[in-house]
Amino acid sequence: MEIKIVIDGIEPEKEYVLVSFEDISFVEVMKQLGINFYRPCGGAGKCMSCAVRFAYGAPEITSADERGIEFNDLRNGWRLGCKCIITKDCKIQVPLSLVSEIQSPDTLIADENLPLDKTNIAIAVDIGTTTIAAAVVDLHTGKILRQKNCTNSQTGYGADVMSRVKAAMEGHDEDLMNAVRNDLMNIGRQILGEDYLMHRVVIAGNTVMTHLFLHYPVDGMAKFPFVPYTLDSVRFAHDYKDIFFMPSISAFIGGDIVAGLYYIKKKKEPKNYLFVDLGTNAEIVLFDGNEYLCTSASAGPALEGANLRCGVASIRGAINHISISHGRVKYTTIGGEAPIGICGSGVIDLISELFRNGIIDSGGLLAEEYAEEGFPVAEGIVITGEDIQQVLLAKSAIYSAITLLVRESSIEMEDIEHLYVSGGLGASIGVWSAAGINIFPKELINKFEAVGNTSLLGNIAFITDQDEDALKEIKEKSRVIYMATNPDFEKLFLENLTL
Numbered sequence: 001m002e003i004k005i006v007i008d009g010i011e012p013e014k015e016y017v018l019v020s021f022e023d024i025s026f027v028e029v030m031k032q033l034g035i036n037f038y039r040p041c042g043g044a045g046k047c048m049s050c051a052v053r054f055a056y057g058a059p060e061i062t063s064a065d066e067r068g069i070e071f072n073d074l075r076n077g078w079r080l081g082c083k084c085i086i087t088k089d090c091k092i093q094v095p096l097s098l099v100s101e102i103q104s105p106d107t108l109i110a111d112e113n114l115p116l117d118k119t120n121i122a123i124a125v126d127i128g129t130t131t132i133a134a135a136v137v138d139l140h141t142g143k144i145l146r147q148k149n150c151t152n153s154q155t156g157y158g159a160d161v162m163s164r165v166k167a168a169m170e171g172h173d174e175d176l177m178n179a180v181r182n183d184l185m186n187i188g189r190q191i192l193g194e195d196y197l198m199h200r201v202v203i204a205g206n207t208v209m210t211h212l213f214l215h216y217p218v219d220g221m222a223k224f225p226f227v228p229y230t231l232d233s234v235r236f237a238h239d240y241k242d243i244f245f246m247p248s249i250s251a252f253i254g255g256d257i258v259a260g261l262y263y264i265k266k267k268k269e270p271k272n273y274l275f276v277d278l279g280t281n282a283e284i285v286l287f288d289g290n291e292y293l294c295t296s297a298s299a300g301p302a303l304e305g306a307n308l309r310c311g312v313a314s315i316r317g318a319i320n321h322i323s324i325s326h327g328r329v330k331y332t333t334i335g336g337e338a339p340i341g342i343c344g345s346g347v348i349d350l351i352s353e354l355f356r357n358g359i360i361d362s363g364g365l366l367a368e369e370y371a372e373e374g375f376p377v378a379e380g381i382v383i384t385g386e387d388i389q390q391v392l393l394a395k396s397a398i399y400s401a402i403t404l405l406v407r408e409s410s411i412e413m414e415d416i417e418h419l420y421v422s423g424g425l426g427a428s429i430g431v432w433s434a435a436g437i438n439i440f441p442k443e444l445i446n447k448f449e450a451v452g453n454t455s456l457l458g459n460i461a462f463i464t465d466q467d468e469d470a471l472k473e474i475k476e477k478s479r480v481i482y483m484a485t486n487p488d489f490e491k492l493f494l495e496n497l498t499l
Ligand code: FES
Pocket: 038, 039, 040, 041, 042, 043, 044, 045, 046, 047, 048, 049, 050, 080, 081, 082, 083
């Protein structure tokens, strides 16, 4: 049978064709065609965000389709991409938002004019759950000579680390390892050619990402008490290679956070500070001058735009900033393109503005006129009451975790000297909007600094000074506070659910 794929919104239209002699899943078709298909929940049939449209040849409607797609849309050929099994000739239209490269607003600027002296360079790599970032660095000056990002191909197995752990345990461990290694090799080749492994490499990522890369077992991280195979740094130094993986602190406080703390330490560590890495999980570290108190708040994917009715990742066409004045909505999109949905920074702006304009109340309830259909932002793009509740859950988790860390520390909230926020969302959120919906305590707003990709920056710093004692000190002074087992967390969480 002949399967045709068209990506919606790409001009001029390009048709990809795959011929298969047996029944085949849509996911496998995309894989064979080499198109990265974004499945926010890893194909668990939970997020209902992966719908594609069959122009003809639509498969039978499944119960998952019925749960996630409206009757009229089903009649028009829409099906959940993650669940489709193709049995006959068909043509499938795939929304651009499911295949687009995710943009990283925290991309570091490389000085591309500087020559690339291959005898004098090293590579820093951040393996993010969504994006892989690599920088070629001058070994002596630490200057960034080249920089490249790509979407982590593992996103095909789910947007969050737990979906990847599940996929690995279901026998996809090698696929996951190969996916991320191939991504990295592609970046290496694009920047340096075939001899990219002839250079020193420093890699950081969350604990699950580095385990999958190294093909270590991840079963211990699937459930409580979340025990990784190793928390140590790993170094492969033989022949001409020197590849170093940053150590982790716990299953949820990985080498990317250690690299971030290393970066702050080397940059000029303040007397005390709060460090927040905003993503699906918010990793939070409070350094009170003596200890690094660490925790991870499960914020869910809402702040990254996933699982919302019209939410999208930070891709071209995503609405990233919104203001409302006199009932009129103004917005900007990534790349200045026609809007296709709202990403994390846009959602935070929107909720803050809806509250400021009295369109939602402090519990996040929409005014009656919007209660049914949601509040319209642009044509075909709305935010619903359910979306708002998801964001409130996320922001309450972060705010409550910060409050508890401060209680565990030797300092008060107002004593904190600096708030560092890393990660793509950190680089793009409007800090006053974040304050408007209480993601961060108000006392910290004028101490806010977006620090970009601190995992990559920490690796770059480590390339030049190789201070393993500093890494050891960070690990030894770290104490992990578990929110799930803290009796005060639930109480605080419920209290902080309002705006
Ligand atoms: S329902 Fe298909 S990826 Fe989530």
